[in-house]
Amino acid sequence: MSEQNVKETQVSEAVVAETAETSNQREERRNNRGERRGRGERRNNRAREEEKDKYIERVVTINRVSKVVKGGRRFSFTALVVVGDGNGLVGVGYGKAKEVPAAISKGVEEAKKNFFRVPRIEGRTIPHRVQGEAAAGVVMLRPATAGTGVIAGGPVRAVLECAGIHDVLSKSLGSSNQINIVHATVAALKELEEPLAVAARRGLPTDEVIPSYLRNTKSEKAGA
Structure with missing residues (x-):
């Protein structure tokens, strides 16, 4: 074998070795990226699960909607969802998608954007009687003594439980449409006021604006 052929063979072997090394390095980098991506996805999934555990989610109603187009009918789904801590x-959120899980997910995201704070007494009931209206839906809410529970139908109960209200009396006075009832309940909760704010506005002591049953309860505890 001539000296030139030997040199060409050595150069070819060096090129092959370098190419193999480059391929191995490229494959190793790709694997590292995949591992990092996998860890990132696991962290994101864990964060989503923790956030989901943090909130209470209630699906009030799911409807199938059809749209007539030139080629026939197109079906989609809508979901009314209540979310609270x-x-x-x-x-409250309203989601629409071609599949039920996607509609619920959109409803949850919209509900989180519409969060509002509900005034409560002793962390269990509402401060005073209130009535809310939305379209043809009318819902009346009244405070209740400890141990009463949530006396309400399905749509109203979903909103109250997500809001952390455990003792309340309610009555639906208008339409039986679940969407209207939910929005009427939300309207009622937004009308609630803290006793301190009412007392300051009226120029009265706080004890005179709290519900009578709470005054009686405090008197009994003081007497005991």
Whole structure:
């Protein structure tokens, strides 16, 4: 074998070795990126699960909607969802998608954007009687003594439980449409006021604006 052929063979072997090394390095980098991506996805999934555990989610109603187009009918789904932390924070969302899980997910995201704070007494009931209206839906809410529970129908109960209200009396006075009832309940909760704010506005002591049953309860505890 001539000296030139030997040199060409050595150069070819060096090129092959370098190419193999480059390929191995490229494959190793790709694997490292995949591992980092996998860890990132796991962290994101864990964060989503923790956030989901933090909130209470209630699906009030799911409807199938059809749209007539040139080629026939197109079906989609709508979901009315209530989300709250069970501690005075609640929101309502309405999602629409081609699949039910996607519609619920959109409803949850919208509900979180619509969060508002609900005034509560002793962390369990509402401060005073209130009535809310939305379209043809009318809902009346009244405070209740400890141990009463949530006396309400399905749509109203979903909102109250997500808001962290455990003792309340309610009555639906208008339409039986679940969407209207939910929005009427939200309207009623937004009308609630803290006893301190009412007392300051009226120029009265706080004890005179709190519900009578709470005054009686405090008197009994003081007497005991």
